Amino acid sequence: MEADKPSMRENSLQISVESKKISRFLSLFTAGVSLPVQTGTTLKELICNQLGVSENYFENRVQTIFLNFKAVDQPEKAVVNDGAFVTLSAAMPGLVGATMRKGGTLAGFRSGISCAEGEECLGAARGRITLKLLNMVARELGPTFLEQGVHLVGDQLAALLDRPDNELRIACREIILDGKSVSWEQLCAERWSGRNVLLKVMV
């Protein structure tokens, strides 16, 4: 389960959009975006110190966390190695949703899929993770990450552009691809499969 490594060539895409339409891009976080980070550190250190999420937000709003698809109860101990998948979510409904809560009373219900303490640290290094943001956390953190820039594979961008969305087209004020201004139609006409993209979305 390793996050995709970037090829040498990566397109740079910047889109300026009306603020009310930035939500159209949040679906990228459901499947996950790639971010360069210092790995071999704890999950809490990564999210708060490296990615700039406030500790208060992380403690109180991010109630469900997965690391490599395992539920995390102690983010201050879980170790993030290169290629990891990190998923952040708000508190979930349902018995099973409550079961997934970090450090929750019902955690015992899913002990077989919980992140074990003391996972081996493979060493500190510059690497990549795939970050997924779900539900309210996507709405609240997504715009900041989009503004800073997220790395995608071309198919993810193609899937986003493929959806018929005239409102989004109208809401895009400026599109700059590899330093050149392009139209929405030109953007959609590009063949994105097999390419890598650094996407920034600004309001």
Add this chain to the structure above:
Amino acid sequence: MDKILRIDMGAQGGPAANVEELGAYAGLGGRGMTSTVVAKEVPPTCHPLSADNKLVIAPGLLSGSAASMSGRISVGCKSPLTGGIKESNSGGQAAQVLARLGYAAIILEGKAADDTLYKVSVNKDGVSVTADNSLKMLGNYDLVDKMKAEFGEKVCCISVGPAGEMKMGAASVAITDMEVRPTRHCGRGGTGAVMGSKGLKVIVLDDEGMSMRKPADPDKFKAANKAFVGGLRKHPVTGEGLPAFGTNVLTGVINEAGGLPTHNFQSGQFEGAAKVSGEALAELENTRGGEGAATHGCHRGCVIRCSGTFRDENGHFVTKQPEYETVWAHGPNCGIDDLDVIAQLDRMDDDFGLDTIEMGATIGVAMEAGLVEFGDSQGALNLLKEVGQGTPLGRVLGNGAGVTGKVFGVERVPVVKNQAMPAYDPRAVQGIGVTYATSTMGADHTAGYAVATNILGVGGSVDPLKPEGQVELSRNLQIATAAIDATGMCLFIAFAILDQEDTFQALIDIINGFSGASLTADDVTALGKTILETERDFNARAGFTSKDDRLPDYFKQEALPPHNVTFGVEDKDLDEVMSW
């Protein structure tokens, strides 16, 4: 609610309706009422489609009042699907309306002498039972339109579709919502087949001229309700996540956990999960229906508003926002990643009157049998159409996953007590497997919900990481759920209650303020235990033993990807769940 409406569909000379006092059933509501009546009046060994079975429809203790979230209705019987006791729960308007009409329950008994189909009308002036064969085999949507034309635009309907008339094991009882659409269902366990077997198509309720039920202590009630609503609104689940995304907010999380049953429970992650996630669904609904389309309450008084409205690409109404269980059943379980297809299947389930969980699980079994391929959207639509049409294949499918698996020789059938499992694989979340196995209802995800830890000591006295810890948790949660089901409250209040002590206290205060009682949390626990004891006793008399409190063997043998886990709770531990 000071009376019971008893309708004998097989009375000499035609169906007869009688209004009687509560008597021994005083103080009961919702699941407390339905399970007590069924346990007392239905011979446990009777055939579920016989005249001896009874269908009990009961609002909750708080329904019809100004208590927020109190609009759930319970429908109980001996289940044609499981053969045990059944309480099936739904939102919609019926609980509020029936309670304001003063009825603590409607009890349907006997069965029509011939194949005449009946409708019942209940309003402030009384009850009428009328033959109406023009309603035969109508889908719920056309039926409700006809009832609105006949009785008025503001009625509430409790009905069965063609599936109920054909007495299928997956048949539901439909309840209309605030827009008078048949979108809410008492889905589980074939309650619709029992209603259909008695020759009753629809009950039309009209509370015009009736007023809200008044609390015994208005000041206490009002203050408690205000605190309760405040607690629900400030909680991130009930105040933000559920209104924004609905229950389908779970798809992304359960998929990440590797617990989303995919391709008939073959694995725990679905490649197309992002396409059918709550985030994708909310975005689609809001794009097509305007901002706010993904937020909607199923009954008046709901402040959580976890439902929504699904429109097609031309803006036409298709169905209510599909729930997580429906999206899973018709989506990942069948390999389908198209929300428009899932919405169409949901609409058909509602129209034919079918349990979406049972039908999705059944189509998954049918796919495993090779009738259609996993991921074949048109194939799934065609299979469901056959159910509505009552073709020979449709009748097999309409009787659920267990029957379908038997007919087509499929070993891997995800049922307990013949009821299909919902959208959480028990190998990934073993605790839910304990509940699936031991619930009196068959495989049921709502039977064991969460309430305040300090009230029930949900953590228990045993290490929750050990199997016996999970057993104690499941037991306490099932007790709490049974108690909440008796009040008419929506189970989703449980999340705010779990986290906020003052919100749970506000609920107790609402109950006391309304009833004039002085209940404590221990009393609430005792109520839940009594209900479960009643249900266990009925099932035992119906012939159930501990061997029925088990998951299918393959869950212990087949490792579930991506975590490669099996169900590891031992039988001896499962047998301890209901020991107290």
